[in-house]
């Protein structure tokens with residue numbers, strides 16, 4: 664809205680140039696670029712900044728770190744670097760919804776709202792649930808979606824990892840440090856994970872792969888998981904295997920509930936953008952895993968963060984009538 668003097672104002676108290684939602688690699692990179700451009704930028708993060716890398720034991724395919732780097736260290740370095748240039752980060756500040764007020768965008772949270780001329784959505788994605796009996800009941804009592812967080816609780820135990828993608832295989836390999844045996848349960852006869860991970864997992868003596876199997880049920884004694892019921896995808900065969908832990912890596916769901924109905928999502932809930940990474944809502948950009956077409960890589964998220972930041976900067980400068988290009 665405009666006040667009597669024609670100035671853009673908002674019911675929300677302060678008007679930033681850009682609000683970034685999400686503090687993973689995409690959001691932190693966008694924040695680094697915008698802070699260096701001396702824009703008024705604030706980053707809302709629902710937990711602590713770091714995103715998916717902070718929950719990854721080691722990252723080997725982010726350029727510049729031969730030998731790899733612990734995910735938590737990479738995440739921490741990204742946060743530190745962005746803050747060095749003045750990025751304001753608000754931890755434990757989840758976005759609940761968004762609305763437009765003329766040229767402004769208002770981001771609403773649990774404890775209030777803030778307005779900006781542009782918004783970069785970088786909320787990432789979270790692990791999908793399998794939806795089998797026992798999964799909810801034993802979550803935190805044997806069922807986990809994060810080996811990096813919970814793996815150490817399974818020292819000398821037998822654990823199962825469900826899925827055949829990069830996450831499942833990487834985390835299965837990580838779990839071999841603690842568990843006496845790791846059983847990968849995969850619904851096909853071939854892994855989806857990259858070749859180097861396949862080579863490693865196939866030659867690891869602690870790993871056994873149950874091919875062409877799906878999980879029917881996670882069983883326990885009421886307190887903790889004690890077994891998995893598997894069904895063959897090729898026959899009627901059912902089997903019960905004893906395990907103390909089950910790690911689920913069966914895909915991911917974008918964190919877009921807060922913007923559902925406000926902007927265009929694809930059929931899986933990922934945010935649709937144009938070449939500038941702008942959504943169908945003017946001034947709202949998306950970057951990283953949450954974006955349709957993402958390559959779901961840390962390096963890809965960083966690239967998205969740069970593109971979204973520069974395009975958001977040009978958009979804001981045009982809006983303010985100070986375009987330099």
Ligand code: NAP
Nearest residue numbers: 724826827828829830831850851855912913914915958959
């Ligand atoms: P993903 O690639 O989507 O793999 C999910 C796995 O779960 C697939 O093997 C899939 O089987 C299986 N699956 C899905 N639904 C299932 C169900 N209902 N029951 C049983 N199995 C089911 O997910 P992700 O591994 O989390 O990876 C997500 C993205 O991040 C990918 O693009 C990946 O490359 C990337 N990523 C990269 C790295 C890395 O570069 N180091 C690490 C982690 C993730 P099918 O194979 O039969 O479909």
